[in-house]
Amino acid sequence: MSVKGIVTYRSAGSSKITLLDTFEIFNGILRKKVKKLKLYAGDFVEGEVVDNNFVIEKIQQRKNLLNRPPVANVDNVLVVNAIKNPDFDNFLLDNFLAVYEFKGLEPVIIFNKTDLLKDDEKELLQKWMNVYKEAGYETIAISAIEDEGVENLKDFIKGDISILAGPSGVGKSSILSRLLNIPIKIGEVSEKLKRGRHTTTAVTLYRFNENSFIADTPGFSRVEATYFMDKKEVRLYFREFLRYSCKFPDCTHTNEPDCEVKKKAVKRGEISCDRFKSYLKIMNYYWEELEKIC
Structure with a gap:
């Protein structure tokens, strides 16, 4: 009898399949007719269980595929940031958002380490959360260390395949440990989860909340939107720009001339000056009048 599963581990030489009804885990084996197809973590598959192996007979069509790490069918990318330790870099975040929008993924902005913030820094956090909410993004503030806001995050991504992304040092591993209910100290997450012991191409989806799965990504110190797309395309992935029709x-x-975004929306305060500055920086364009407006 055919059963359905999801690929929750994939390396160059092996895979593991988690059944979608019982969550039992089996080694994956590709049937001859699908051996030529590429298999990724996150793939939904159909097949049968034979001698403690899941024999894959069909790989369902993917809705998307992320390259780093290679994961299919991603519902959310949780882009993790911090206001301090490390200091918040909105230009880096804006590049992240444009890239993930370009890939057809839904970014969710996470501000971690709220336990470190003093009153004036909490005001700064609120300012940035408002900027991105007004741009059209879901924003969630949490403290993984204090376990504050993590349950809200769990509820938000329940039933989804999610990816943790963001710069190094913002606490992605701490968030992962909280989501998986592993009460461990910082720096021990990789050891507990046995990460880093396989080849660099190995990817694991960790299950929580029954049918929810999450994977980690490497930390980035720099991401450039124009590495992934042509300069002329960047405007399409600043989602608040799409509310306006230019000449x-x-x-x-x-x-x-007659640009609704630059000459009207920014001037009226409908588009954040900070976001528009990031956009102009990505485009390597300087608009002198912006300094008078913002």
Whole structure:
């Protein structure tokens, strides 16, 4: 009888399949007719269990595929940041958001380490949360160390395949340990989860809340949107820009006349100056008048 599962571990030479009804885990074996197809963590598969192996007969069509780490069918990318330790870098975040939008993924902005913030820093946190909420993003503030806000995060991504992403040092491992209910000290997460012991191509989806899965990504100190897309495409992945119709349909919101975004929305305060500054920086364009407005 055919059963359904999800690939929860994938390396160059092996895979593990978790059944979607009982959550039992089996070694994956590709049937000859699908051996030529590439298999990724996150793939939904159909097949049968034979001698403690899941024989894969069909790989369902993917809705998306992330490259780093290679995971299919991702519902959310949890882009983790901190206001301090390390200091918040909105330009890096704006590049992250554009890249994940380009890949067709839904970014969710997580501000971690709220336990470190003094009153003035809490105001700064609120400012940035408002900037991204107004841009159209879900934003969640948590303290993984104090276990504050993590249950809200669990509820938000329940039933989804999610990815943790963000710069190094923002606490992705701490969040992962809280989601998986592993009460461990910082720096011990990789050891407890046995990460880093396989090849660099190995990817594991960790299960929590029954049918919820999450994977980690490497920490990044730098991400450039124009590495992934043409400069002229960047405007399409600042989602608040899409609310406006410029005179020219291919307007880059830089030097064109009658630009609704640059000359009206930014001036009226409908688009964040900080977000627009990031956009102009990505485009390597300087608009002198922006300094007078913002």
